[in-house]
Amino acid sequence: xxxxxxxxxxxxxxxxxxxxxxxxxxxxxxxxxxxxxxxxxxxxxxxxxxxxxxxxxxxxxxxxxxxxxxxxxxxxxxxxxxxxxxxxxxxxxxxxxxxxxxxxxxxxxxxxxxxxxxxxxxxxxxxxxxxxxxxxxxxxxxxxxxxxxxxxxxxxxxxxxxxxxxxxxxxx
Amino acid sequence: xxxxxxxxxxxxxxxxxxxxxxxxxxxxxxxxxxxxxxxxxxxxxxxxxxxxxxxxxxxxxxxxxxxxxxxxxxxxxxxxxxxxxxxxxxxxxxxxxxxxx
Numbered sequence: 001x002x003x004x005x006x007x008x009x010x011x012x013x014x015x016x017x018x019x020x021x022x023x024x025x026x027x028x029x030x031x032x033x034x035x036x037x038x039x040x041x042x043x044x045x046x047x048x049x050x051x052x053x054x055x056x057x058x059x060x061x062x063x064x065x066x067x068x069x070x071x072x073x074x075x076x077x078x079x080x081x082x083x084x085x086x087x088x089x090x091x092x093x094x095x096x097x098x099x100x101x102x103x104x105x106x107x108x109x110x111x112x113x114x115x116x117x118x119x120x121x122x123x124x125x126x127x128x129x130x131x132x133x134x135x136x137x138x139x140x141x142x143x144x145x146x147x148x149x150x151x152x153x154x155x156x157x158x159x160x161x162x163x164x165x166x167x168x169x170x171x172x
Numbered sequence: 173x174x175x176x177x178x179x180x181x182x183x184x185x186x187x188x189x190x191x192x193x194x195x196x197x198x199x200x201x202x203x204x205x206x207x208x209x210x211x212x213x214x215x216x217x218x219x220x221x222x223x224x225x226x227x228x229x230x231x232x233x234x235x236x237x238x239x240x241x242x243x244x245x246x247x248x249x250x251x252x253x254x255x256x257x258x259x260x261x262x263x264x265x266x267x268x269x270x271x272x273x
Contacts, residue, residue: 001174006174006177009173011173012173012177015173015177019177019181022181022185023181023184023185023188026184026185026188026189026208027188029188029192029204029205029208030188030189030191030192030195030196030201030205030208035198035200035201038201038204039204042204042207042208045185045208045211046207046211049211049214049215052178052181052215052218053214053215053218053235055173056178056218056219056221056222057222058218058221058222058231058232058235060232060236061214061218061232061235061236061239064236064239065214065239068239068240068243069207069211069239069242072243073207073242073243073246076246076247076250077200077203077204077246077250079250080200080203080250080253080254081200083254083257084198084199084200084253084254084257084263095196095197095198095201096195096196096197097194097195097196097197097266100195102194103190103191103194103195104191106190106191106194107187107188107190107191107194108187110183110186110187110190111183111184111186111187114179114183114186114187115179115180115183115184118176118179118180118183119176119180122174122175122176122179123176124174124176125174125175125176125223126173126174126175127173127174127175127178127219127222127223128222128223128225130222130225132229132232136229137229137232137233137236140228140229140233141233141236144228145228145233148237152237152240152241153240155240155241155244156240156243156244158244159243159244159245159247159248160244160247162247162248162251163247163248163250163251164251166248166251166252166254166255167251167254167255
């Protein structure tokens with residue numbers, strides 16, 4: 001498929017804008033010298049992924065992403081940064097390792113491998129339309145996937161208790 | 173829309189996350205990079221779910237499970253980071269050498 005054919009679809013223009021914003025924000029997350037900026041750039045990247053989920057017809061997952069990630073996880077990260085007193089001012093020597101080239105090589109190698117494999121496997125396979133409503137997911141979740149659902153809720157409970165036990169000060 | 177555009181974007185985000193995990197010294201920033209990688213996985217799951225038109229909506233259901241497990245992971249991870257910071261007054265991963273000979 002030619003790029004001009006691909007970009008002729010208006011949805012692909014939307015995709016391109018969201019993708020560029022996400023990649024820019026993700027690069028800021030891993031390179032920013034300010035810890036707070038890194039956490040806030042993660043919000044942009046996660047909001048972009050929620051937008052992609054809406055494009056893919058996954059309404060419930062998109063709004064769960066906004067609620068759980070942007071609403072809870074990023075706030076948790078900001079509290080973690082606050083409690084561990086990470087350097088919030090620009091401080092180039094403390095946040096990154098000195099040797100960045102090996103890490104860059106590994107990241108580029110991973111991307112090249114995965115992108116090559118998916119491009120060879122799927123080439124121009126079109127994505128069908130269709131929206132999965134929250135009701136559909138609820139039906140499946142409490143019917144076919146009810147045992148994994150309960151297991152996941154137990155994992156969450158265990159993590160909650162573990163977090164409290166770990167972060168609590170020992171009574172001397 | 174073709175399915176490969178979502179897969180390539182997810183691969184790119186995953187690679188950026190790998191770079192962050194390898195290059196960051198602060199433990200909280202390592203956890204942030206892990207969140208990027210999990211998001212890339214979620215994009216893949218939902219894209220494949222839409223591509224296969226599965227009657228059980230498995231792609232989205234498993235994306236929801238990944239979101240839940242990621243929330244648990246962040247809770248435990250930050251608790252461990254806070255504990256380490258309390259004991260060693262530093263959250264830098266390259267200064268944690270207690271288990272090293």
